[in-house]
Amino acid sequence: MKDYKRSHMEERIARQYEEVVYRAGSYDDMLWQWEQGILWRELDWLKKEIPNVSMLDFAAGTGRILAFLEDKVGLAVGIDNAEAMLARARACVKKAELICADITESDVLIGKQFDYITAFRFFLNAEPDLRDAAFQALVPKLRDERSVFIFNIHGNLWSHRLFSKLWYRMRGRRLNTMTVRQVRQLVRRHGLEVVRWCGFGVKPKIFYRIFGARFMFAIDSLLAQIPWMKYISYNLIFVCRRTHKTP
Numbered sequence: 001m002k003d004y005k006r007s008h009m010e011e012r013i014a015r016q017y018e019e020v021v022y023r024a025g026s027y028d029d030m031l032w033q034w035e036q037g038i039l040w041r042e043l044d045w046l047k048k049e050i051p052n053v054s055m056l057d058f059a060a061g062t063g064r065i066l067a068f069l070e071d072k073v074g075l076a077v078g079i080d081n082a083e084a085m086l087a088r089a090r091a092c093v094k095k096a097e098l099i100c101a102d103i104t105e106s107d108v109l110i111g112k113q114f115d116y117i118t119a120f121r122f123f124l125n126a127e128p129d130l131r132d133a134a135f136q137a138l139v140p141k142l143r144d145e146r147s148v149f150i151f152n153i154h155g156n157l158w159s160h161r162l163f164s165k166l167w168y169r170m171r172g173r174r175l176n177t178m179t180v181r182q183v184r185q186l187v188r189r190h191g192l193e194v195v196r197w198c199g200f201g202v203k204p205k206i207f208y209r210i211f212g213a214r215f216m217f218a219i220d221s222l223l224a225q226i227p228w229m230k231y232i233s234y235n236l237i238f239v240c241r242r243t244h245k246t247p
């Protein structure tokens with residue numbers, strides 16, 4: 001990917017994202033079933049402190065996160081710079097405000113702050129400068145020390161992704177991966193700390209096709225209950241909070 005900012009601008013890509021990547025029963029759809037539980041649990045905990053949570057979904061894409069959470073929060077805003085993706089979000093989101101903009105270039109959310117910020121399937125494939133720019137723009141949008149910033153990395157190096165990466169490398173291609181250590185370093189640079197993290201997806205993707213997605217999902221769900229399994233899981237979710245007051 002040469003320029004991640006422009007990666008989802010075409011209608012063809014947006015359609016593929018919804019109809020192929022998130023096709024019912026796909027591996028990514030199974031990951032999403034697990035992610036929903038984590039997003040809901042984190043929101044539930046936060047609502048004990050802040051009943052009327054305001055949320056921002058950065059890189060909202062086709063709106064899957066907003067559509068899932070918008071009824072459970074007081075205010076929901078989604079931002080993405082690809083109109084093709086947002087057009088699909090508009091079709092499934094009911095009350096969330098959708099903004100087509102690149103917050104790393106102009107602060108269209110000036111004066112707004114949020115209790116719950118999500119950024120899914122963005123940081124793994126964004127270039128290092130774009131990762132930094134996104135954190136720089138988003139961390140000041142966290143309302144206070146109770147606010148949470150939740151994102152995923154769907155490519156833990158120390159998971160079955162390692163074998164795909166080696167396979168790609170043998171063919172002269174590149175596959176992005178990140179480690180927990182790299183994530184911790186990244187968030188720390190931006191005044192955040194990881195307060196919790198969890199993982200899902202020990203079984204290789206191909207097992208889902210061979211043995212059936214539902215069956216493999218059940219096995220991976222059991223494995224996800226074993227604490228150390230997260231270290232070798234493909235999809236990681238990080239829950240972060242501010243370590244100090246941002247200016």
Ligand SMILES: C[S@@+](CC[C@H](N)C(=O)[O-])C[C@H]1O[C@@H](n2cnc3c(N)ncnc32)[C@H](O)[C@@H]1O
Nearest residue numbers: 004005008059060061080081082085102120121
């Ligand atoms: C893989 S999609 C993820 C969509 C959604 N978060 C999800 O998990 O389904 C990545 C999204 O990031 C968006 N994106 C990339 N660079 C961006 C930027 N600078 N500002 C806002 N959105 C951006 C793309 O347009 C795309 O919709």
